[in-house]
Amino acid sequence: MDTYLETERLTLRRFTAGDADLLIELDSDPAVMRYLSGGEATAPEIIRERHLPYIIAGYEKWDGDLGLFAAYERDGGAFIGWFCLRPKADGPRDEAELGYRLRQASWGVGYATEVSQGLLRKGFAELGVRMVWAETMTVNRGSRNVMEKLSMRLVDTIPTPPDMETIEGSEHGGVRYEITKEQWEQR
Secondary structure (H helix, E strand, O other): OOEEEEOOOEEEEEOOHHHHHHHHHHOOOOOOOHHHHOOOOOOHHHHHHHHHHHHHHHHHHOOOOOEEEEEEEOOOOOEEEEEEEEOOOOOOOOEEEEEEEEOHHHOOOOHHHHHHHHHHHHHHHOOOOOEEEEEEEOOOHHHHHHHHHOOOEEEEEEOOOHHHOOOOOHHHOEEEEEEEHHHHHHO
16 A cells, blocks of 8 residues: 555555545445535446546646545554545645545544644645645534644635535535644644
8 A cells, every 4th residue: 555644543545446436435425425415425427437537637636745545544444534635626736625524433533633634744844735725514513623623714704506505504604714834833
């Protein structure tokens, strides 16, 4: 396994073309997809034909430094989900999105905070990232708690995208958190 990042309990690696079933299973859980699609699963063909090729192409685009990475428990090797640290498709390389999607069995045990701290450290200390941002629905308290534990600051509210307007809580819109390299160094 080509390790991208290792934390106390988890290892991150690049996704491969053979990993479609991991993403399909993750995106088929209504609770995992609650704040993304209202609980609807992502169609397997979309994952195989669009999402996974886009993920893999990102490694080349960003020289393997940034992207979306599969996360596994170091003890036992169970797939727990994914984490990303990557720019917008057309955005500057030094402004990266932090994101994660975890299996329900991995919720509430600190994995999101643990790996996100590692990604911030890697991005700011090794990869030349200047600012990291994250967005979620206003009502997604779990993700917001992680962002706040990372010392990210709430900087803006964002409108609900039209394709998410039927999701529970969408009337409250979304939120954007950010942290700069300087803020991270001073925390």
